[in-house]
Amino acid sequence: MDFKKDKEGTICGRFLDEEGDNVKCSFNNDQCVEIDTEKYTYITLSISTLEVLIESIREAEEEYESEQS
Secondary structure (H helix, E strand, O other): OOOEEOOOOOEEEEEEOOOOOEEEEEEOOOOOOEEOOOOOOOOOOOHHHHHHHHHHHHHHHHHHHHHHO
16 A cells, blocks of 8 residues: 555555445554545455555554654
8 A cells, every 4th residue: 555644644545445446544653544434335345455454554653653763
């Protein structure tokens, strides 16, 4: 997942769910991912998509930690 920062400095990214929707998510330096579902009735996540999200949480946390050093 490619990351970018929003105006507040929050790391954000996008991923494709199993139906091809380009879903926005953000990482708030709390070992979680916040998935923006406002535009969708539902999203469909596979095991591989969940694995990508888990790895993205780890990468975002590393980025936040490197900024604090």
